[in-house]
Amino acid sequence: MDKIKRPKLNLSLRKSLILYIVIFVILALILSISTNYICESTVASIQESYPPSGEKYYLTNEQGERLGEGTYIGNEPVTFSEKDERVITLLKMFPVIATPVYSALCILTAVLLFYKNKLRIPLIELRSASEKISNNDLGFSIEYNSKDELGQLCNSFETMRATLANNFSEMWRQVEDRKQLNAAFAHDLRTPLTVLKGYNEMLQSSRDEQTNEIAVTMGKHLSRMEAYVSSMSTLRRLEDTQPEYETISLQPFLSSLQESAQIICTQNEKTLYLQNETSACEICVDKSFITQVCNNLLSNAVRYALTSITLSFSIQDDGFWLCVSDNGKGFDKNTIYKVTNPYFTEESDCAEHFGLGLYICKLLCERHRGYLKIDSTSKGAKVSAFFKFPTS
CATH class of the missing domain: 1.10.287 (Helix Hairpins)
Structure with a gap:
């Protein structure tokens, strides 16, 4: 059996599809012919059940004896019962209707079997492999032994x-x-x-x-x-650190972040604007991660802001968003993709700053299964930190 399956498994997708369609078209043709034959035989059987009408003539010999069964000449149409009349009409119509139905069903069956035998297994393997790779799981192997295109x-x-x-x-x-x-x-x-x-x-x-x-x-x-x-x-x-999730009351936690932000902005003579778009009462996060990211983003923003900084909070995409924007010069479009690299800074005098603030923020966000988004707008710079909630 395996020797029979192996050549079929190794056929190309085009040849396999043609083979399936040809086999089932032949099957549809056989079914149509069989159906037509059965219907005609049934009609003939019904007609034979009614005696013929008309005058019956016999052949005779010289002595006037009848020879044979005789023959009806000038037959009149047989009158069928109403039920048999409907049955005969349906039997004559059925082959006409059945032929396209058989063709459609056989082609549909051919396509379904083609998908089941040639496409389903490799597609499942490839989808599973893609999901595992996206989750950084490379400890698996794809087992599909075929020489066709999907193999x-x-x-x-x-x-x-x-x-x-x-x-x-x-x-x-x-x-x-x-x-x-x-x-x-x-x-x-x-x-x-x-x-x-x-x-x-x-x-x-x-x-x-x-x-x-x-x-x-x-x-x-x-x-x-x-x-x-x-x-x-x-x-x-x-x-090397990993987040320690805990369920916290959201609004008191945001109030503490706002107080710290107000102190940092006041010390640096910057105006702080707050936008709290959250409505949840409790969230499950690592408070230390969010606090450190918030302080780093604010410390970075006050160095470049001209007059004001905006701090906003929101909950979207099954996670917590923390955004810090300023009205400074924004990020250089030629180096914006480098700003999260460790020890990268655009300042000529970096005696106090080693360019680690955004890198640390990115690192903590990724440890929290989130990410850091850097934007340069017409009004300045905007950095958004996303912290994904743990799945239960």
């Missing part, structure tokens, strides 16, 4: 999956190596920086004016290096 597509998909799995493993190994290197780098720099800071404090206490000026400059650079090392350690912790 070749499944083989190509399996090759792509295996390549993605290898690349993902290699990328993960490189990421882990980078994390370990950064951690080792940050750890090893702490001791020499501490020593240099000690010597720098001694130099700053010198009475020689030139030595004192050099020591002050060195101190600024040492502080910058120390802040850089601290940021590397912070990034390592954030890259």
